[in-house]
Amino acid sequence: xxxxxxxxxxxxxxxxxxxxxxxxxxxxxxxxxxxxxxxxxxxxxxxxxxxxxxxxxxxxxxxxxxxxxxxxxxxxxxxxxxxxxxxxxxxxxxxxxxxxxxxxxxxxxxxxxxxxxxxxxxxxxxxxxxxxxxxxxxxxxxxxxxxxxxxxxxxxxxxxxxxxxxxxxxxxxxxxxxxxxxxxxxxxxxxxxxxxxxxxxxxxxxxxxxxxxxxxxxxxxxxxxxxxxxxxxxxxxxxxxxxxxxxxxxxxxxxxxxxxxxxxxxxxxxxxxxxxxxxxxxxxxxxxxxxxxxxxxxxxxxxxxxxxxxxxxxxxxxxxxxxxxxxxxxxxxxxxxxxxxxxxxxxxxxxxxxxxxxxxxxxxxxxxxxxxxxxxxxxxxxxxxxxxxxxxxxxxxxxxxxxxxxxxxxxxxxxxxxxxxxxxxxxxxxxxxxxxxxxxxxxxxxxxxxxxxxxxxxxxxxxxxxxxxxxxxxxxxxxxxxxxxxxxxxxxxxxxxxxxxxxxxxxxxxx
Amino acid sequence: xxxxxxxxxxxxxxxxxxxxxxxxxxxxxxxxxxxxxxxxxxxxxxxxxxxxxxxxxxxxxxxxxxxxxxxxxxxxxxxxxxxxxxxxxxxxxxxxxxxxxxxxxxxxxxxxxxxxxxxxxxxxxxxxxxxxxxxxxxxxxxxxxxxxxxxxxxxxxxxxxxxxxxxxxxxxxxxxxxxxxxxxxxxxxxxxxxxxxxxxxxxxxxxxxxxxxxxxxxxxxxxxxxxxxxxxxxxxxxxxxxxxxxxxxxxxxxxxxxxxxxxxxxxxxxxxxxxxxxxxxxxxxxxxxxxxxxxxxxxxxxxxxxxxx
Numbered sequence: 001x002x003x004x005x006x007x008x009x010x011x012x013x014x015x016x017x018x019x020x021x022x023x024x025x026x027x028x029x030x031x032x033x034x035x036x037x038x039x040x041x042x043x044x045x046x047x048x049x050x051x052x053x054x055x056x057x058x059x060x061x062x063x064x065x066x067x068x069x070x071x072x073x074x075x076x077x078x079x080x081x082x083x084x085x086x087x088x089x090x091x092x093x094x095x096x097x098x099x100x101x102x103x104x105x106x107x108x109x110x111x112x113x114x115x116x117x118x119x120x121x122x123x124x125x126x127x128x129x130x131x132x133x134x135x136x137x138x139x140x141x142x143x144x145x146x147x148x149x150x151x152x153x154x155x156x157x158x159x160x161x162x163x164x165x166x167x168x169x170x171x172x173x174x175x176x177x178x179x180x181x182x183x184x185x186x187x188x189x190x191x192x193x194x195x196x197x198x199x200x201x202x203x204x205x206x207x208x209x210x211x212x213x214x215x216x217x218x219x220x221x222x223x224x225x226x227x228x229x230x231x232x233x234x235x236x237x238x239x240x241x242x243x244x245x246x247x248x249x250x251x252x253x254x255x256x257x258x259x260x261x262x263x264x265x266x267x268x269x270x271x272x273x274x275x276x277x278x279x280x281x282x283x284x285x286x287x288x289x290x291x292x293x294x295x296x297x298x299x300x301x302x303x304x305x306x307x308x309x310x311x312x313x314x315x316x317x318x319x320x321x322x323x324x325x326x327x328x329x330x331x332x333x334x335x336x337x338x339x340x341x342x343x344x345x346x347x348x349x350x351x352x353x354x355x356x357x358x359x360x361x362x363x364x365x366x367x368x369x370x371x372x373x374x375x376x377x378x379x380x381x382x383x384x385x386x387x388x389x390x391x392x393x394x395x396x397x398x399x400x401x402x403x404x405x406x407x408x409x410x411x412x413x414x415x416x417x418x419x420x421x422x423x424x425x426x427x428x429x430x431x432x433x434x435x436x437x438x439x440x441x442x443x444x445x446x447x448x449x450x451x452x453x454x455x456x457x458x459x460x461x462x463x464x465x466x467x468x469x470x471x472x473x474x475x476x477x478x479x480x481x482x483x484x485x486x487x488x489x490x491x492x493x494x495x496x497x498x499x500x501x502x503x504x505x506x507x508x509x510x511x
Numbered sequence: 512x513x514x515x516x517x518x519x520x521x522x523x524x525x526x527x528x529x530x531x532x533x534x535x536x537x538x539x540x541x542x543x544x545x546x547x548x549x550x551x552x553x554x555x556x557x558x559x560x561x562x563x564x565x566x567x568x569x570x571x572x573x574x575x576x577x578x579x580x581x582x583x584x585x586x587x588x589x590x591x592x593x594x595x596x597x598x599x600x601x602x603x604x605x606x607x608x609x610x611x612x613x614x615x616x617x618x619x620x621x622x623x624x625x626x627x628x629x630x631x632x633x634x635x636x637x638x639x640x641x642x643x644x645x646x647x648x649x650x651x652x653x654x655x656x657x658x659x660x661x662x663x664x665x666x667x668x669x670x671x672x673x674x675x676x677x678x679x680x681x682x683x684x685x686x687x688x689x690x691x692x693x694x695x696x697x698x699x700x701x702x703x704x705x706x707x708x709x710x711x712x713x714x715x716x717x718x719x720x721x722x723x724x725x726x727x728x729x730x731x732x733x734x735x736x737x738x739x740x741x742x743x744x745x746x747x748x749x750x751x752x753x754x755x756x757x758x759x760x761x762x763x764x765x766x767x768x769x770x771x772x773x774x775x776x777x778x779x780x781x782x783x784x785x786x787x788x789x790x791x792x793x794x795x796x797x798x799x800x801x802x803x804x805x806x807x808x809x810x811x812x813x814x815x816x817x818x819x820x
Contacts, residue, residue, distance in 0.1 A: 023695035059775035
C-alpha cells in the first residue's frame with residue numbers, strides 16, 4: 001500500500017511510470033551496536049541488498065558505532081564479511097565498491113561525550129565528501145536499557161536535530177518497554193529528542209510485506225469479507241510458535257516472558273489486522289485509526305484463571321534431540337517464574353465480533369516454528385446427510401500462514417470418491433512462494449528503505465503500544481503470584497491451554 | 512529438484528500436446544502452476560539462448576513457456592513438440608513446418624494456461640505491427656528487442672509506427688536503472704533543465720530512447736552524441752547555472768556529478784536479457800511512458816540529423 005504519490009515537482013516522476021523505483025535522496029545510516037547479531041546477520045546484509053537493487057542513493061554512507069578499537073577499514077571488512085555470508089542477493093564488486101566507499105566507524109562508549117562529538121565530526125565529514133546533505137538515520141540496535149543514554153547523547157551533541165532542509169530519524173526495536181509505565185517512559189524520552197514522525201518503531205516479526213498481504217487478502221477480494229464476522233465465524237486462533245529455546249538470551253528473556261516478548265506486540269497486531277474494519281485508505285494513519293479501534297475494544301476474560309494459560313518448557317525430546325528445560329538453561333535462577341508459553345482468550349467488543357473468541361498463543365520449544373492466523377467457521381446449520389456421512393467433517397477454516405511458507409490454506413469438506421456418501425476435510429493451498437517465486441524482500445530491507453524515504457511506517461504507534469500494554473499488564477500481574485505450568489519441550493503447550501478451549505467445546509489446531 | 516521429464520511428439524496436434532502435458536503433470540504429482548503463459552517466437556538458431564533467458568526469468572515468475580519455431584515454410588505441414596517438465600517448471604518447444612507457421616495461433620491457443628495473462632516475446636526479428644500479428648493478437652503484452660534486429664534504429668521506428676497498448680521493447684527495460692538514477696537526482700529539486708545531452712554507442716536504440724524520454728519529460732532539446740560505448744556512456748542535464756552529469760565509461764560503474772556536490776559513485780551495470788525479461792513480466796499493463804518516448808524518438812533523430820548537416 002504505497003502511500004498515494006504526492007504531486008511531485010520532479011518532471012521525471014510520472015505516476016504511470018511504474019518501472020521507476022523510489023530511491024531515497026542523499027543520506028546516511030548510523031548503526032549503534034554494529035557488533036551484535038542483528039546488525040551482522042540482518043541490517044548490514046539488508047543495506048547491501050538495497051544497494052544491489054539500486055534503491056540506495058549514490059553517495060550513501062554507513063557508519064558503525066561500537067566499543068571496538070577499529071579503524072574504518074576494519075569495519076568495512078566486517079560489513080564485507082557479513083554481506084558475503086548473509087546477503088540475499090548475489091555479491092557484485094561494483095555494488096560493493098559503491099557501498100564500501102561510504103563505510104565509516106566511530107569507536108566509543110555510550111557514556112562517552114568525546115565519542116559522540118567524534119560522531120558529529122564524522123557525519124559532517126560525510127556531508128562534505130559523500131554529499132549526504134545532513135540527512136541521517138540512527139538505528140538503535142542495542143538493548144533497551146541503553147536507549148536512554150544514547151538518545152540523551154544524540155540530543156546533547158545536536159545530532160538529533162536536522163535543519164530546515166535536512167532530516168534526522170531514529171529507529172528503535174521492540175520491546176517497547178516491559179509494561180505500560182515503562183513504555184510511557186520510553187515514549188517520553190523519544191518524544192523529547194525526536195518528533196513523532198521521525199521515530200520508527202520496529203517489530204521485526206511483523207514485516208510490512210505480511211501486513212500488506214493480509215490487507216490485500218481481506219480488502220482486495222469480495223470472497224472473504226461477507227463471511228468475516230460473527231454470523232459465520234466461530235472463533236479465531238492466532239499462533240506464533242518457536243521451536244527454539246531461549247538460547248543465550250537468558251539475560252534478556254528472564255523476567256520478560258512470552259506475553260511481553262510476543263503477545264503484547266506481534267499477536268495483538270495480528271489480531272488488530274484480522275479484526276479491524278476496512279480503512280478508508282491504506283495510508284499509515286488511516287490504518288492506525290482502525291487498528292486503534294480494535295485494540296481499544298479488546299476485552300479480557302472475566303476470570304483470568306480459566307481464560308488464560310501460562311507455562312514453562314520442561315526438558316523433553318524435540319525433533320529427535322533431548323533438550324533441557326527452561327529452569328536448567330544457563331543463567332536462569334532457580335526462583336524464576338518467567339513464562340515461556342502464554343495463551344489467552346480475548347473478545348473484541350464490536351458489532352462485527354460480539355461473542356467470537358480470539359484465542360492467542362505463543363511459546364518457545366513448541367512442536368515447530370510457525371506463525372498463523374486461523375479463522376474457524378461455524379458448522380453448517382443443517383447437514384442434509386446421514387450422520388455417518390459427515391462423521392469426519394470438521395469446521396471450515398481459512399488459515400493465513402505468516403511464516404514459514406507464507407500463504408493461505410482453505411479447509412473444507414469434500415466427498416470421498418466412491419459409491420458411499422462420505423464427507424471429509426480437505427485442504428486447498430496457496431503459497432506466495434509458488435505463485436510468485438520472486439523472493440519477497442527481507443522485512444529489514446523494506447524497513448530501512450521506509451526509514452530512508454521517510455515513508456510513514458506501518459509499525460505500531462505509541463498509542464497502539466499503550467493500548468496493547470493495557471491488555472497485557474492485567475495478565476502478567478495475575479500470573480506474577482503464580483507458578484507457570486510445565487510442558488514438555490517439543491509439545492504444543494501446557495495442559496491448561498488445552499483445557500481453556502476444551503471447556504468451550506473447542507480445540508487448538510495443530511499448526 | 513525433480514529430474515526433468517522429456518516427452519517428444521512428432522507429427523502431432525495441439526490436443527495431443529495438451530494431454531501429454533497433463534499426463535506429465537499428474538505423473539509428477541504436481542498441479543499446473545504458473546501465473547502466465549510466455550510464448551517465445553524465435554528462430555531455430557536463437558532458440559537455445561532464448562530458452563535459457565526465459566527459464567531464468569521464469570524463476571521470478573512461474574510460467575508456462577511455449578517456444579514457437581517456424582521451419583521450412585515451403586515444405587509439408589507438420590507439428591513436432593518436445594515437452595519438458597521439471598518440478599514446477601515446464602516448457603514446450605513447438606516446431607511448425609510448412610504453412611502451419613502462418614497459423615501458429617491455432618497451435619498456441621489450446622495450450623495457454625486458463626484465465627491468466629499471455630506474454631509474447633520476440634527475442635530476434637519481429638513483425639511490424641505486433642498487436643495485429645498472428646501470435647501478437649493472443650497476447651496482452653508484446654515484448655521485442657530492437658537491438659537484436661539487423662537494423663536496430665529502423666526497428667525502433669517501426670515500433671513507434673505500429674504501436675498498440677501492451678507493446679514494449681528491451682531498449683526501454685535496459686535503461687530503467689539510468690532513468691531511476693536520473694529521476695532520483697532530480698528529487699531534491701533542480702532548476703528547469705535547458706538542454707540535455709545523451710552519449711552512447713552508435714546504432715544503440717536505447718540512446719535515442721533515453722534522449723526522447725528526457726526531452727519529453729523535461730521539455731528541453733536533446734543532443735545525441737556518438738561514443739565508443741559500451742551502451743550508453745553518459746547523460747548531462749544543464750540548467751541555467753548548474754549541471755548534473757551521469758557518466759559510465761565502462762558499462763559497470765557510473766559517477767554522478769552535480770555542481771556544488773562531490774562526485775558520487777553509482778553501481779550501474781548493464782542489464783542482462785534475463786533481467787530485462789523479468790522486469791517486463793513484473794507488470795502486465797500498458798506502459799504509457801514507453802509509448803510516449805518511442806513516439807518521440809523520430810523527433811530526436813531528426814534533430815540529430817539537422818545538427819550534422
